Amino acid sequence: MKKIRIEGIKLSEELFQLNILRHFHSKDTLRHFCRILASNKINIPFLSTAYFGEEVQLVCCMSAEQKAKVQDLINAEASLGGCVEFIPSTGLLSVYPHKSDVRVLGLSLFALGRARIPIHGLASSLSALTLVTDYGRLDEAAEVLQEYLELPPGQRPFRPQFRITQSEIVKGR
Amino acid sequence: METIAVYWEPRIKTYGFTKVRGLSLIKFGLSSAQMSEAGLELWRLGDAGVEFYLILGQDLGGQGLSMQMLIRDQWEQKIVECVEQVISREPGGVINVIPSVGLIHFYGPHFGDRYGIADTVFDALAKGDVPLLAAGCSASSIYLVFPEERLSESEKILSEVFELPGS
Amino acid sequence: MSDKQLILVVDDDPDLVEAVCMKLESEDYRVAKAYDGVQAWEKIKEEKPKLVILDVMMPNKNGYQVCDEIKQSPEYKDITVILLTAVGEAVTTTRYMHRDGITTLADDFIPKPIDLDKLMEIVKGYAG
Numbered sequence: 001m002k003k004i005r006i007e008g009i010k011l012s013e014e015l016f017q018l019n020i021l022r023h024f025h026s027k028d029t030l031r032h033f034c035r036i037l038a039s040n041k042i043n044i045p046f047l048s049t050a051y052f053g054e055e056v057q058l059v060c061c062m063s064a065e066q067k068a069k070v071q072d073l074i075n076a077e078a079s080l081g082g083c084v085e086f087i088p089s090t091g092l093l094s095v096y097p098h099k100s101d102v103r104v105l106g107l108s109l110f111a112l113g114r115a116r117i118p119i120h121g122l123a124s125s126l127s128a129l130t131l132v133t134d135y136g137r138l139d140e141a142a143e144v145l146q147e148y149l150e151l152p153p154g155q156r157p158f159r160p161q162f163r164i165t166q167s168e169i170v171k172g173r
Numbered sequence: 174m175e176t177i178a179v180y181w182e183p184r185i186k187t188y189g190f191t192k193v194r195g196l197s198l199i200k201f202g203l204s205s206a207q208m209s210e211a212g213l214e215l216w217r218l219g220d221a222g223v224e225f226y227l228i229l230g231q232d233l234g235g236q237g238l239s240m241q242m243l244i245r246d247q248w249e250q251k252i253v254e255c256v257e258q259v260i261s262r263e264p265g266g267v268i269n270v271i272p273s274v275g276l277i278h279f280y281g282p283h284f285g286d287r288y289g290i291a292d293t294v295f296d297a298l299a300k301g302d303v304p305l306l307a308a309g310c311s312a313s314s315i316y317l318v319f320p321e322e323r324l325s326e327s328e329k330i331l332s333e334v335f336e337l338p339g340s
Numbered sequence: 341m342s343d344k345q346l347i348l349v350v351d352d353d354p355d356l357v358e359a360v361c362m363k364l365e366s367e368d369y370r371v372a373k374a375y376d377g378v379q380a381w382e383k384i385k386e387e388k389p390k391l392v393i394l395d396v397m398m399p400n401k402n403g404y405q406v407c408d409e410i411k412q413s414p415e416y417k418d419i420t421v422i423l424l425t426a427v428g429e430a431v432t433t434t435r436y437m438h439r440d441g442i443t444t445l446a447d448d449f450i451p452k453p454i455d456l457d458k459l460m461e462i463v464k465g466y467a468g
Contacts, residue, residue: 038292096354100224106216113208122230125314127354282453
């Protein structure tokens with residue numbers, strides 16, 4: 001199997017994952033859920049959701065620093081009770097550029113599946129294919145992927161050294 | 174190093190919307206045991222030049238992934254055949270194809286680091302009563318999948334809450 | 341060999357690189373991409389671009405370092421460098437703020453969040 005050339009693998013800081021499993025009233029659930037997080041200034045760096053009629057299925061990841069706060073907020077919401085599941089320690093692995101090439105997806109699923117590294121979520125963006133896995137296995141996942149995806153010489157998977165935090169939005173300037 | 178940013182904007186800035194029509198949304202489930210085999214089959218499809226517009230996957234309670242692939246409708250048959258090969262070996266494997274769907278995707282400054290973007294999207298779409306079929310936010314991009322006939326209406330709703338270049 | 345000008349876009353945000361490159365290609369430029377300072381140098385040596393759009397805050401080697409190296413190199417000093425500086429007036433704290441793109445050897449700068457149309461105007465001014 002010939003390796004596919006990519007330009008980078010980016011690894012995230014520690015996150016936690018929240019899953020909403022096949023919950024009814026999709027439109028209002030998602031709106032309500034996102035409003036709770038936004039009004040508490042909580043960023044969602046990863047979100048993947050699909051609709052099945054009137055049901056929604058959602059996974060999203062947030063900073064591990066926010067885990068207790070989000071758990072409290074969600075537990076206080078009766079409308080979400082019973083359909084929410086938490087995965088305590090996850091991380092994002094972004095492979096780029098994917099160039100819309102289905103082989104990048106195929107090799108990523110193949111490599112991680114073969115190594116029995118769990119994939120908790122998946123989403124593509126304009127340039128990157130992002131996979132969610134256990135935070136403790138993020139480096140191993142990056143190593144496994146490099147058996148099939150080739151970085152430029154000397155290039156290593158990296159964690160961003162910079163973080164931009166939004167303190168607020170001021171409307172109407 | 175951390176940078177603290179305050180965004181002064183009446184509406185959240187974007188670099189513009191991209192709209193795509195003539196797509197199919199293919200939905201299927203993959204168990205953890207099927208992951209590597211499905212990956213191999215999808216890799217093989219690359220030789221046929223199959224490209225995707227969006228890939229999404231959600232955890233099935235630790236048992237695998239619920240997957241959605243958004244592709245040009247010309248690739249629908251090839252993808253369905255490929256996935257069927259894998260999932261038909263286990264009972265209960267189902268593929269759903271939603272034809273004639275459209276995509277709006279956009280990107281904005283530091284979207285990956287900001288709160289309130291998803292809230293703005295889902296609130297506007299809920300108020301506008303537009304049926305969303307799938308959505309993904311990763312890196313700095315937002316991808317939204319709609320029935321094709323509701324695409325223009327969705328774009329109009331979103332353009333009222335997000336700023337487009339030159340608007 | 342094409343007579344279209346080659347522009348190198350460097351940023352550690354892959355979606356931003358893609359968005360800028362799509363815009364440049366729609367304006368009939370050729371593009372090359374890099375995602376950190378080290379890759380940027382490799383691409384500069386390999387491809388000798390006419391102009392580099394260079395982010396400041398990047399891993400491995402930051403944009404100021406790359407810019408200084410380009411401008412101090414006899415071979416590459418004529419490459420136009422446009423810096424994408426830290427998030428402009430929106431920023432309240434960053435160690436990059438004091439440089440603000442002005443005291444570097446860069447030919448021009450544009451603050452983030454960038455206005456793509458304004459960036460294209462600047463690029464056309466240097467690369468035609």
